[in-house]
Amino acid sequence: MYDLVVVGAGPAGSRLARGFAAAGHDVVVFEQGDVGTPLACSGHVSTDIWEFVPDDARERLFQNEITGARFHTGGPGSAASHFYKNEAVSNVIDRVELDRTLAALAVDAGAELREGHTVVDLTEFRDHVVVTVRGPDGTRTHRTRLVAGCDGPNSRVRTAVGLPEPGELLHGVLGFDDEPDDEAFVDVHLTVPRFFAWRIPRGDAGVEYGLATTPGEDVNERFERFTRGYGVETDRRCSGLIPIGPPERVTTGRVFLVGDAAGHNKPFTGGGILYGMTAADCAVATVDPADPSTLDAYEERWRAELAAEIQLGHLVRAAYSFPEGLQRAGMALFEGEIGVHMDRPTTLFSREQLRALLSR
Numbered sequence: 001m002y003d004l005v006v007v008g009a010g011p012a013g014s015r016l017a018r019g020f021a022a023a024g025h026d027v028v029v030f031e032q033g034d035v036g037t038p039l040a041c042s043g044h045v046s047t048d049i050w051e052f053v054p055d056d057a058r059e060r061l062f063q064n065e066i067t068g069a070r071f072h073t074g075g076p077g078s079a080a081s082h083f084y085k086n087e088a089v090s091n092v093i094d095r096v097e098l099d100r101t102l103a104a105l106a107v108d109a110g111a112e113l114r115e116g117h118t119v120v121d122l123t124e125f126r127d128h129v130v131v132t133v134r135g136p137d138g139t140r141t142h143r144t145r146l147v148a149g150c151d152g153p154n155s156r157v158r159t160a161v162g163l164p165e166p167g168e169l170l171h172g173v174l175g176f177d178d179e180p181d182d183e184a185f186v187d188v189h190l191t192v193p194r195f196f197a198w199r200i201p202r203g204d205a206g207v208e209y210g211l212a213t214t215p216g217e218d219v220n221e222r223f224e225r226f227t228r229g230y231g232v233e234t235d236r237r238c239s240g241l242i243p244i245g246p247p248e249r250v251t252t253g254r255v256f257l258v259g260d261a262a263g264h265n266k267p268f269t270g271g272g273i274l275y276g277m278t279a280a281d282c283a284v285a286t287v288d289p290a291d292p293s294t295l296d297a298y299e300e301r302w303r304a305e306l307a308a309e310i311q312l313g314h315l316v317r318a319a320y321s322f323p324e325g326l327q328r329a330g331m332a333l334f335e336g337e338i339g340v341h342m343d344r345p346t347t348l349f350s351r352e353q354l355r356a357l358l359s360r
């Protein structure tokens with residue numbers, strides 16, 4: 001009997017596995033593919049990321065430093081409002097390498113990692129959970145005290161135990177141009193229904209173009225038009241889903257969700273790497289596999305940590321759908337130096353933001 005089965009070795013699953021294994025619990029992580037692949041993420045994160053990896057990982061992961069963003073209400077070449085800090089706002093990192101680094105940390109802490117193993121079903125009993133896993137040697141069942149569904153936006157764990165889905169799943173697409181670019185500004189284009197298109201300079205790794213929008217929109221056709229506007233041909237195209245939540249509940253008697261599976265994402269950017277790992281830390285701090293009632297404390301802790309930010313993030317996102325004139329007026333009002341933290345919209349009301357506004 002395991003103490004904890006973790007389903008999925010993305011950032012949330014590996015961070016969680018590391019924490020529980022370090023606390024002396026018997027942990028196995030089942031990952032359906034190879035850790036880190038296929039890529040479907042920009043790896044654009046706040047500098048808080050460096051608190052989650054060892055110092056020597058920085059050299060492998062770091063691609064570019066970003067100090068600001070140009071917001072356009074039109075497409076490529078249109079006028080933009082500039083928002084910036086006089087220091088790094090965020091970093092662009094190698095997302096595949098991030099996942100590998102985090103998984104290695106989990107293994108070093110004592111977790112067992114099984115790649116090429118897909119969790120196909122699970123059944124909860126009063127005192128344990130049975131997890132069915134398909135691997136290279138066939139299909140096996142495993143008994144565990146708890147299961148953590150860290151299996152991404154289309155979570156099979158979530159469906160198997162009947163937990164609610166996040167309110168919305170956006171469809172994101174990315175493509176790359178190999179021309180090196182170490183500019184310090186990203187471009188954001190509010191030209192896509194209910195979300196945006198972006199251009200991210202990734203240093204020697206080239207430039208990434210992407211967009212996300214509501215399902216039903218022709219994402220690929222919009223992406224083609226967007227990159228044509230920039231006059232580039234991209235390759236290594238990839239796509240993925242972005243959950244916008246969170247759902248009302250992410251725990252059952254012995255199962256809990258973390259990361260994209262739980263809608264631990266910023267509604268105004270879709271970013272979920274840091275929210276997922278923060279929620280994983282909340283679980284490590286509160287959940288005892290020998291006492292499943294502690295899952296209630298996890299539900300409370302992650303909401304205390306993230307719910308206000310997510311709520312405010314919904315309001316920021318609502319502005320993407322304002323009429324263009326209103327968007328322009330709003331941006332003109334706030335344009336310039338900013339004091340906000342990119343993961344914490346509540347800092348819109350911080351002393352730093354006030355100081356930045358008054359210093360203009």
Ligand SMILES: Cc1cc2nc3c(=O)[nH]c(=O)nc-3n(C[C@H](O)[C@H](O)[C@H](O)COP(=O)(O)OP(=O)(O)OC[C@H]3O[C@@H](n4cnc5c(N)ncnc54)[C@H](O)[C@@H]3O)c2cc1C
Binds near residue numbers: 150212
């Ligand atoms: C186009 C796009 C761009 C993005 N850009 C950013 C960004 O710049 N910054 C940011 O912070 N976030 C970004 N995100 C979001 C980010 O990718 C996710 O929030 C993050 O990956 C969530 O981590 P996770 O560990 O919860 O899930 P995932 O990273 O999705 O990991 C889930 C893992 O579970 C595995 N799995 C799934 N089902 C099973 C199963 N049944 N059995 C075993 N294993 C399974 C998968 O193979 C996967 O490895 C982006 C997303 C998209 C789609």
